[in-house]
Amino acid sequence: MAGNGNTSELQIAIVGTGSGAFAAAIKAVEEGAKVTIIEGGKVIGGTCVNVGCVPSKIMIRGAHIAHLQGHHALAGIPQNRPRIDRGAMVKQQQARIEELRHAKYENILETSPGINLLRGWARFQDRNTLIVTQNDGSEKTVIADRILLATGAQPSIPDIPGLKDTPYWTSTEALVADQMPEHLVVIGASVVALELAQAFLRLGSKVTIMARSVFLSKEDSALGEGLVKVFEEEGARVLLHTLPDSVAHDGRQFILPSKAGEIHCDQLLVATGRQSNTDQLDLDKAGVATSHDGAIVIDDHMRTSVAHIYAAGDCTNQPQYVYVAAAAGTRAAINMTGGDVALDLTAMPAVVFTEPAVGTVGLIEQQANDQGIDTESRTLDLENVPRALANFDTRGFIKLVTEKHSGRLIGAQVLAAEAGEIIQTAVLAIRNRMTVEDLAGQLFPYLTMVEGLKLCAQTFSKDVKQLSCCAG
Numbered sequence: 001m002a003g004n005g006n007t008s009e010l011q012i013a014i015v016g017t018g019s020g021a022f023a024a025a026i027k028a029v030e031e032g033a034k035v036t037i038i039e040g041g042k043v044i045g046g047t048c049v050n051v052g053c054v055p056s057k058i059m060i061r062g063a064h065i066a067h068l069q070g071h072h073a074l075a076g077i078p079q080n081r082p083r084i085d086r087g088a089m090v091k092q093q094q095a096r097i098e099e100l101r102h103a104k105y106e107n108i109l110e111t112s113p114g115i116n117l118l119r120g121w122a123r124f125q126d127r128n129t130l131i132v133t134q135n136d137g138s139e140k141t142v143i144a145d146r147i148l149l150a151t152g153a154q155p156s157i158p159d160i161p162g163l164k165d166t167p168y169w170t171s172t173e174a175l176v177a178d179q180m181p182e183h184l185v186v187i188g189a190s191v192v193a194l195e196l197a198q199a200f201l202r203l204g205s206k207v208t209i210m211a212r213s214v215f216l217s218k219e220d221s222a223l224g225e226g227l228v229k230v231f232e233e234e235g236a237r238v239l240l241h242t243l244p245d246s247v248a249h250d251g252r253q254f255i256l257p258s259k260a261g262e263i264h265c266d267q268l269l270v271a272t273g274r275q276s277n278t279d280q281l282d283l284d285k286a287g288v289a290t291s292h293d294g295a296i297v298i299d300d301h302m303r304t305s306v307a308h309i310y311a312a313g314d315c316t317n318q319p320q321y322v323y324v325a326a327a328a329g330t331r332a333a334i335n336m337t338g339g340d341v342a343l344d345l346t347a348m349p350a351v352v353f354t355e356p357a358v359g360t361v362g363l364i365e366q367q368a369n370d371q372g373i374d375t376e377s378r379t380l381d382l383e384n385v386p387r388a389l390a391n392f393d394t395r396g397f398i399k400l401v402t403e404k405h406s407g408r409l410i411g412a413q414v415l416a417a418e419a420g421e422i423i424q425t426a427v428l429a430i431r432n433r434m435t436v437e438d439l440a441g442q443l444f445p446y447l448t449m450v451e452g453l454k455l456c457a458q459t460f461s462k463d464v465k466q467l468s469c470c471a472g
Contacts, residue, residue, distance in 0.1 A: 012336060013038065013130055013142050015122045015281070016150035018046020019322050020313035022105060023329030024148050024336075029114035031337035036142055037109075038132055040121035040280075045105045047152050047314065048322040054100060055175040056195060058093045060353050063202035067234075067355075073392035084203050087178040094176070118142065124286040127306055146308050146336040149281065149288075149296060150329060153274035153314035158187070158243070166249040168268040171196060181205050181267035185256060187243065189215045191352050193271035194227065198354050200269075201236050208237040208263060210244065210256075212272075216352065220364045220399065220413045222379070227354060227415070230395060276315040291317055300342040302332035310336060319348060347431040351420040356396040359423030362411035362430050365401055376404040380456035382416055384464055387447045393417055398456045400426075400436060407435035407460070418449040425450050436460045 010033040014021045017039040025035045043050055070081045109117050120134035122142070130142040155170035157163065169177070171192050182205065186197040189211030201207040209231065215224030215238075228238050244256035247268065256263040276295040283290060289297045289305035296311040298304055298318070304311050310332040312318070313325030324345070331341045352358035368375045379399040382388040388396075396419075401411035412426035429439050440457035444450060455464050 010034065010146065010337060011144045012036070012146045012148065012333075013122075013144035014148045014150060015130070016046065016152055016313070016315075017044035017105065017117075018150060018152050018313060018325065019048055020325035020329035020332075021046070021148070021150035022108060023326040024150065024312065024333040025115050026108065026112070027330045027333035028337060029112060031333065033114075033146075033333075033337055035115045036118055036144070037115055038118045038120065038122045038130070038142070040119070043101065044109075044117070045101045049097060049100050049104065051172045051175060053322055054097055055093050056171070056192075056199075057353060058096060059089070059175060060195060060199050062089050063199040064355060066204075067202040084180060086180050086203070090176055090178045121280055123280055123282040124288075127286045127309070146310065148302075148329070148332055148336065149278075149304070149309065149311040149315060150313045150325070151277040151281065151315045153276050153320060155270065156273045156275040157270055158272050160187075160244055161246040163244075163247040163270070166247050166254060166268065168247070168254075168270050171269070171271055174200075174269050181265070183208070183265040184267045184269060185210060185254065185263060185265040186269045186271060188269075188271035188273070189213070189217070189224075189240075190271070190273065191216075193269070194231075195353050196269060196271065197236065198231065198234070201231070201234055207235075208239065208265065210239045210242050210258070212241070212243055214240050216358065219358070219360060222397065222399070223358050223360075223413055223415050226356070226396060227358070230354075230356065274314065274320060278315055300344070301335050301340070302328050302343065303335070308336075318343075319345065319350070321348075321350065324348065347427050349423045349427045351423065353420065356393075356415050356417050357419035359414040359416075359419030359426075360412065361423055361427045362409070363401060364411055364413065368401060368403075368410060373410070374404045375401055375410070376407075376460070377401045378456055378459040380452060380459055380464070382452065384455060385449065385452040387449050387451065388416070390447060391417070398422070398452045400453070400456050400460075402436055402460070407437055409434055409436055409439060412453070414452075416449055416452070422450045422453060425453055429453075
């Protein structure tokens with residue numbers, strides 16, 4: 001539902017300039033509002049384009065190509081270990097970031113007279129008033145009818161004795177480092193930690209991963225177990241249920257005593273999650289409620305505890321994905337301008353860009369059972385997917401979870417080289433309340449990885465090993 005269109009005098013202030021903020025600004029201007037967008041940092045664009053999705057995927061792509069050169073499984077093509085020029089990689093990466101930031105953010109400001117950029121750090125004076133401390137130290141007052149908080153998140157640093165006194169990396173520093181560490185220790189075992197650990201490993205670093213519990217602890221356990229096997233096969237040292245007792249740096253190396261012994265490395269990457277950027281906002285002066293970890297609590301309409309104040313993206317209790325932030329920003333703008341629309345995350349895809357990649361949507365069995373749903377599931381190893389066989393890469397599986405009495409698909413977990421491409425088909429199936437019988441009856445192109453979804457759906461009623469190629 002769109003806004004009411006009668007918003008010519010409506011003043012909206014947006015704090016932040018990431019994807020959620022810009023999506024909201026664009027939509028609010030379309031609805032006739034006047035928008036002031038506030039940014040305290042040096043560059044606009046937020047995490048994704050500057051220090052997150054874009055640079056990490058460029059690095060991962062480079063690591064993938066380097067790995068293929070030395071480890072592919074096809075006969076007749078010589079293998080070789082390439083010499084990595086990390087400085088050249090970073091230079092190309094940063095040039096692409098600047099291109100995208102200009103095209104997707106700076107250019108929008110230049111061509112949208114309804115959006116005014118104000119540089120400085122914002123904080124609440126009261127529920128309708130923001131005080132913006134500008135770069136020269138002066139202050140400007142912004143009074144708005146509606147306010148959207150889209151301030152993003154920053155790396156969360158665990159409370160390990162000595163850690164904060166050492167020159168550790170977060171993902172921000174790791175992605176622009178122009179030299180490869182000889183030995184990198186990664187603390188963390190979720191998305192960012194695993195993506196960067198494998199990238200550095202494939203580019204030539206020795207890598208040790210220290211996990212508080214297991215890989216991808218919030219997902220189906222088979223996904224993390226499968227990735228541990230892959231990482232160890234590629235040469236990583238994986239230490240589960242193991243964190244450093246303390247961290248020290250002697251000017252040359254990090255020293256990390258642990259139950260696995262004392263570990264020495266020349267670089268340490270801390271990737272243990274992200275926390276909301278809300279500390280400087282003085283939210284208490286506006287009465288905006290937050291969770292125990294500082295995240296702004298919102299409902300499915302992006303409303304905070306204060307009627308005219310909304311929030312979107314990584315600073316909230318929503319899942320921290322750029323596409324969620326953008327969708328939330330657009331819907332927040334519609335609601336701020338008189339509309340009424342919710343954000344439904346029941347069929348939200350998530351991808352971990354390791355190789356094989358992880359793609360998930362919907363519920364895992366444990367989550368469904370906790371909700372009182374009687375489930376039935378099937379797991380198809382990739383050795384049963386013709387394209388995986390043709391690629392000589394059968395690492396991974398496809399798992400489908402259904403509501404038992406109806407056969408309706410409620411979850412999918414994929415560990416496969418193309419999991420990020422496969423999972424969207426499962427998203428659409430769940431969104432449209434399809435059963436596995438419906439899915440099994442669809443036409444899928446032969447020799448594609450996504451055909452594995454059809455094959456897995458067929459296993460609910462037959463043995464796919466007894467089917468001919470591309471059997472309907």
